[in-house]
Amino acid sequence: MAQKGNKNIVVSDIKPIGSKKGVQLPFFTARVQAGFPSPGDDYIEKNLDLNELLIKNPSATFFVKVEGDSMSDIRIQTGDTLIVDRALEAKDKNIVIATINGELTVKRVWIANNKVFLKPENDKFSPIEITEEMDFDIWGVVTYVIHKL
Numbered sequence: 001m002a003q004k005g006n007k008n009i010v011v012s013d014i015k016p017i018g019s020k021k022g023v024q025l026p027f028f029t030a031r032v033q034a035g036f037p038s039p040g041d042d043y044i045e046k047n048l049d050l051n052e053l054l055i056k057n058p059s060a061t062f063f064v065k066v067e068g069d070s071m072s073d074i075r076i077q078t079g080d081t082l083i084v085d086r087a088l089e090a091k092d093k094n095i096v097i098a099t100i101n102g103e104l105t106v107k108r109v110w111i112a113n114n115k116v117f118l119k120p121e122n123d124k125f126s127p128i129e130i131t132e133e134m135d136f137d138i139w140g141v142v143t144y145v146i147h148k149l
Contacts, residue, residue: 060087070120
């Protein structure tokens with residue numbers, strides 16, 4: 001893959017969603033103040049299932065782990081988990097999981113002058129122009145990034 005610097009970002013540990021019912025966790029409907037603290041409503045209004053919140057198409061969704069730093073400018077970092085939806089059509093400027101000549105990668109789709117590029121979000125790396133000679137496929141559109149603080 002084309003790159004100018006450190007290690008290109010790759011995807012590892014692909015995991016399907018599975019058909020198990022998710023765990024429902026307490027969901028506080030009161031908003032949390034990011035400025036001056038205010039008295040909170042300390043009651044739970046309903047339960048929240050993260051699958052319902054984060055996964056629109058369960059049978060077409062999978063998780064992947066990230067390794068590398070080519071997307072670090074948009075805070076996709078080594079160790080992050082991406083939620084990827086295969087049912088969504090990739091469009092210009094979407095973040096996608098793609099294969100190029102058999103290698104998985106996460107990049108932004110960039111369409112310019114009737115050409116398709118996979119664009120890293122780190123100036124140390126060069127965009128990859130997709131040509132007819134390449135074995136190229138988009139596996140899905142990244143819908144969420146799970147990042148541990």
